Amino acid sequence: MSGEQLTVGVLGAGRVGTAVGRQAVRAGHTVKIATSRPAEENRLLTEVVVPGATAADPQDFADADLVIVAVPLNKHRSIDASALQGKVVVDAMNYWVGVDGFLAEFDGTRSTSEVVGELLGDVRLVKTLNHIGYGELEVEAKPAGAEDRRALGVASDDAAAKALVSGFVDSLGFDVVDAGELAAGRAFENGSEIFTGRHTAAQMREVLERDTARV
Numbered sequence: 511m512s513g514e515q516l517t518v519g520v521l522g523a524g525r526v527g528t529a530v531g532r533q534a535v536r537a538g539h540t541v542k543i544a545t546s547r548p549a550e551e552n553r554l555l556t557e558v559v560v561p562g563a564t565a566a567d568p569q570d571f572a573d574a575d576l577v578i579v580a581v582p583l584n585k586h587r588s589i590d591a592s593a594l595q596g597k598v599v600v601d602a603m604n605y606w607v608g609v610d611g612f613l614a615e616f617d618g619t620r621s622t623s624e625v626v627g628e629l630l631g632d633v634r635l636v637k638t639l640n641h642i643g644y645g646e647l648e649v650e651a652k653p654a655g656a657e658d659r660r661a662l663g664v665a666s667d668d669a670a671a672k673a674l675v676s677g678f679v680d681s682l683g684f685d686v687v688d689a690g691e692l693a694a695g696r697a698f699e700n701g702s703e704i705f706t707g708r709h710t711a712a713q714m715r716e717v718l719e720r721d722t723a724r725v
């Protein structure tokens with residue numbers, strides 16, 4: 511797949527982190543994967559599960575064009591946010607009470623990504639990749655222009671960050687629908703119509719327009 515070649519940091523080597531990592535390697539990006547453990551402990555796992563990617567420590571994200579955060583939301587306090595300051599950061603996380611337990615900070619009226627952005631500090635946050643199953647990421651990817659290509663929504667308060675991440679998502683094999691500001695990311699949070707379904711770009715725009723008309 512074509513597009514700008516990026517250096518991509520992935521925080522979290524679980525289901526989503528490794529699937530995004532593999533797909534990003536296929537797209538020609540340079541991929542570094544880190545967890546809460548030292549890089550040395552992730553070297554073998556990375557070689558086997560995400561061939562072509564490098565096991566890293568969060569500090570190695572210094573030269574990353576963007577960093578994807580794919581850790582369970584209830585671990586957010588243990589994230590090394592210092593490595594993310596000033597960066598374009600993709601929030602791929604979801605709040606699941608059944609999985610994460612009750613998290614008071616995520617139970618208010620704001621979108622989960624607005625809260626994540628505040629907790630992470632000076633980051634250029636973009637919400638996307640949270641509303642596709644890890645098992646679908648590789649099998650549903652299609653080249654640009656393909657019939658029935660699946661779309662993913664992006665939401666951010668930072669237009670340049672959103673444009674960069676949109677190009678990245680396209681390179682992974684998906685159309686991109688701009689949902690607007692970070693607050694609008696609520697439209698594809700856990701439990702929403704977009705979260706639970708599969709949409710082309712036209713179908714997703716229809717859902718977003720319907721939601722807006724209802725407000």
Ligand SMILES: NC(=O)c1ccc[n+]([C@@H]2O[C@H](COP(=O)([O-])OP(=O)(O)OC[C@H]3O[C@@H](n4cnc5c(N)ncnc54)[C@H](OP(=O)(O)O)[C@@H]3O)[C@@H](O)[C@H]2O)c1
Pocket residue numbers: 521522523524525526527544545546547580581582583585588589590602603604605606639640641642643644645
């Ligand atoms: N599963 C899906 O299909 C899917 C799809 C879209 C979005 N999501 C969302 O993505 C997030 C991750 O889900 P998952 O299913 O990939 O979880 P997972 O399989 O449990 O993997 C979590 C990963 O995060 C790492 N981690 C934990 N704490 C960390 C920290 N402080 N710093 C860096 N890495 C840390 C873990 O490694 P260590 O414990 O070794 O650090 C592990 O590699 C969740 O919020 C989920 O809702 C999931």
